[in-house]
Amino acid sequence: MTLRLILNRHAKSDWSTPGAPDHDRPLNARGRRQAPLVGRWLASRRDLPARILCSDATRTRETLDLILPELGVAPDVSFDAALYHAAPETILAAIRAELVPTVMVIGHNPGLAEAALRLCHTPPAHPRFADFPTAATAVFDFTEDAWPQIDWGRGSLRDFVTPDDLEG
Numbered sequence: 001m002t003l004r005l006i007l008n009r010h011a012k013s014d015w016s017t018p019g020a021p022d023h024d025r026p027l028n029a030r031g032r033r034q035a036p037l038v039g040r041w042l043a044s045r046r047d048l049p050a051r052i053l054c055s056d057a058t059r060t061r062e063t064l065d066l067i068l069p070e071l072g073v074a075p076d077v078s079f080d081a082a083l084y085h086a087a088p089e090t091i092l093a094a095i096r097a098e099l100v101p102t103v104m105v106i107g108h109n110p111g112l113a114e115a116a117l118r119l120c121h122t123p124p125a126h127p128r129f130a131d132f133p134t135a136a137t138a139v140f141d142f143t144e145d146a147w148p149q150i151d152w153g154r155g156s157l158r159d160f161v162t163p164d165d166l167e168g
Contacts, residue, residue, distance in 0.1 A: 004140070
């Protein structure tokens with residue numbers, strides 16, 4: 001059985017309210033436009049998660065709400081406060097606790113970008129992979145039999161896309 005991991009950075013958030021708590025920032029218009037593109041892209045490739053682990057921040061929840069209708073499936077969703085600005089090790093630990101073959105994580109940089117870099121044994125030539133811009137999405141395959149067995153450098157990157165790639 002192949003394990004498939006989808007890492008998604010939340011879509012572009014709104015910074016227009018000075019002093020607003022970072023955790024509570026919503027998506028801006030660009031983010032609301034781009035998040036569904038990611039969902040359609042995943043659905044077109046049949047990269048459909050059975051489980052989604054999502055940070056509990058407003059912008060990750062809103063990203064999820066815009067991706068889900070495009071997938072055409074109803075995965076089990078878990079909101080996890082530990083994924084809010086999580087370190088790569090925290091992200092890896094959350095993934096290792098999973099039981100289903102296809103898992104998606106919706107989170108934040110810099111931890112998500114670092115986790116993506118550390119998971120793949122061969123980083124892509126894509127110029128935006130290292131900085132993992134908003135709404136960027138990476139899809140990895142692992143040959144291990146179960147999530148607890150995965151580790152850094154063991155993922156095979158199937159694809160990486162940014163909203164700019166999808167918009168054209």
